[in-house]
Amino acid sequence: MTARKPTAGTRPPGPDRSTAILLVLCAAAFMAMLDVFVVNVAFTDIGADFPGSSLPDLSWVLNAYTIVYAALLIPAGRLADRYGRKPGFLAGLTVFTLASAACAAAPSLWWLVAFRTLQAAGAAALTPTSLGLLLTCLPAERRAGAVKVWATTSSIAGAIGPVVGGALVQLSWQWVFLINVPVGVLVLAAAARLVTDSRNEAVTRLPDLLGAAVLAVAVAAAALGLVQGDRWGWTDAATASAFAVTVLGLAYLALRVRRHPAPVVDPSLLRVPAFVWANVTALVFCTAFGAVFPSVVLWLENVAGFSVIRTGLAIVPGPLMVPIFAVVGQRLSRRVPVGLLVASGNLLFCAGAVMLAVSASPDVHYVTQVLPGWIVIGIGIGLALPSMIAAATADLLPAQAATGSAVVNTSRQLGYVLGVAILIAIIGTISPTPDEARTAFQHGWWFIATTAALSTVTALGITPKKHYPTPPPATRPQTTTNTATPTPTNPQP
Incomplete structure (x- = not known):
């Protein structure tokens, strides 16, 4: 047998x-x-x-x-x-x-x-x-x-x-x-x-690979224009062409999303308000997040004169706050609306960036000038990010959850790209004099604070309005295949 x-x-x-x-x-x-x-x-x-x-x-x-x-x-x-x-x-x-x-x-x-x-x-x-x-x-x-x-x-x-x-x-x-x-x-x-x-037998159509390529080219062109704009000139034809490719690419992608049978983003997802606001918030928040990490590393290594190993140790307290306050945020979410909870975390992120900008000086003192703001930023990320990602799919139908989670992750990654690119555009080549370097990094941290403040406002729109019940056993799909590949909800702290 x-x-x-x-x-x-x-x-x-x-x-x-x-x-x-x-x-x-x-x-x-x-x-x-x-x-x-x-x-x-x-x-x-x-x-x-x-x-x-x-x-x-x-x-x-x-x-x-x-x-x-x-x-x-x-x-x-x-x-x-x-x-x-x-x-x-x-x-x-x-x-x-x-x-x-x-x-x-x-x-x-x-x-x-x-x-x-x-x-x-x-x-x-x-x-x-x-x-x-x-x-x-x-x-x-x-x-x-x-x-x-x-x-x-x-x-x-x-x-x-x-x-x-x-x-x-x-x-x-x-x-x-x-x-x-x-x-x-x-x-x-x-x-x-x-x-x-394992595989999903229900998936028969290929994903929109051309749409994914167009998205990559559009984002790469935006990053190219931002990081090279200072060198080429912000009114130069090369800079303008880079931004034009971004606009045209995104416009073409919007058309493909409406017409392709398996688009990069399912248009039905965009009709769920909490999902849309979660994506906007993830994009804006992660723009700030993408900029803040390299800004602190570059500040410590190039201005404070820290060695690489010393910089690594100095960076640890911020990321260490993330899992700790993610647990705190999970407990608070039982009593506080998730939009308000995420907004609070984003506001703390903003406050930490302000602390970095205000306390910066050519004579860097890590314990008093960097560490406090860095810890506050880590606390804000821990409170905001996990709740933001979880809330993004709360109003979606069960069959949409995996794809919705993947879209939110994509928004996050795009935010990281923009954050790094805009930071480089602001600080440019690190200035040779301590005073000029301080001014450049302060501008970068004020940008991060402003972006985090904007994400505080957008976060208020992501509190889910609906909760779909788990289907009864008779209607659940069989476990021989998964309905969709769940994508990571937290690939970076």
Whole structure:
């Protein structure tokens, strides 16, 4: 008699491998997130190793990764839904690992940027599939706890990333990327053996890959215009052309969203007010968030004269506040409307940026001038970000939740790109005199404070109005396939 194939989410005969599967899938997601934070700390050393590279040029080491990740997150998840999540995960992890090795061997800055683009493509494939596999490989009773562990990995990466990056850069900045190679190989071997495949048989249409490409080009053009505008001239034809490509690209994308059978963004989502306001808030809030991290790193390394390892240690208190106050925010959400809770966190973020701007001086005193504002910013992020992401999908139908979560993540990534690009446009090349450097960074922190204040206002619109009940057992889809690949709700702290 033919053995019955176990369905997704049921425990197959033999030893329970749930814990091992959880560790493997979380390790991959952790590695992708860790790479973002260690690269931030290695920024100055990378520039020193490629003489003649300006700060706007170096910003593409961050922006190339974020742009491609944002553009490919939704299509990669949908492709994995159709063709199999395990192949998508293994392919993404393989690309990420090989691209990491290539980054370490990059002979020039622009080769490094190219290999970072490949890294992002791998991360965009492995991130949503790791969570989708988590929900189909584990027994039903373990899924809720596993998702919390998976989501926490990004916060842990944010907390220890600067320290790990600082330690690795003491050897060389190449180790920031080389560390991914042995870890990637081990995780790849373990996943190939432990993880079972799953897919969504209901997905028959290919995602709008052209729409995703148009989105990437439009955002890249906006970042290019912002970071190069000071060098080219804000009225120069090249700058104007970059912004024109952005406008035309977004206009064309809006048409494709209305006409394509599997668009990058489902138009029906845009008719849910809480979802729309959550996306607006995520975009604005993450613009501030994307700018504040590199601003503090650059301030400490280039103005305060901190070493890389000392900068890494100095950065830790801010990210450490995020998971702590995420728990506080979860408890407060039972009594406080989520829009008000998110607005409060954004207002604290604004206050922290104001503290950085007001206390800045050419003679930097970390404990009195940087640490207080940095901790307040971390508290604000912890209160705002998890609640913002959770509220985004609260008014959506169950079948829309996974795609809605992916769209919010894309908004977040676009915010990070804009934040870095606008920060570079404001501070330009770090001024040679302490007074000029202080003025430039103060302008950057005032921009961050203003943006965070704007997100405080937009957050008031995201309190959900409806809650859809869980369907009765008779109407639930079978567990042999997932209705959609859930995408990460918190890939960065």
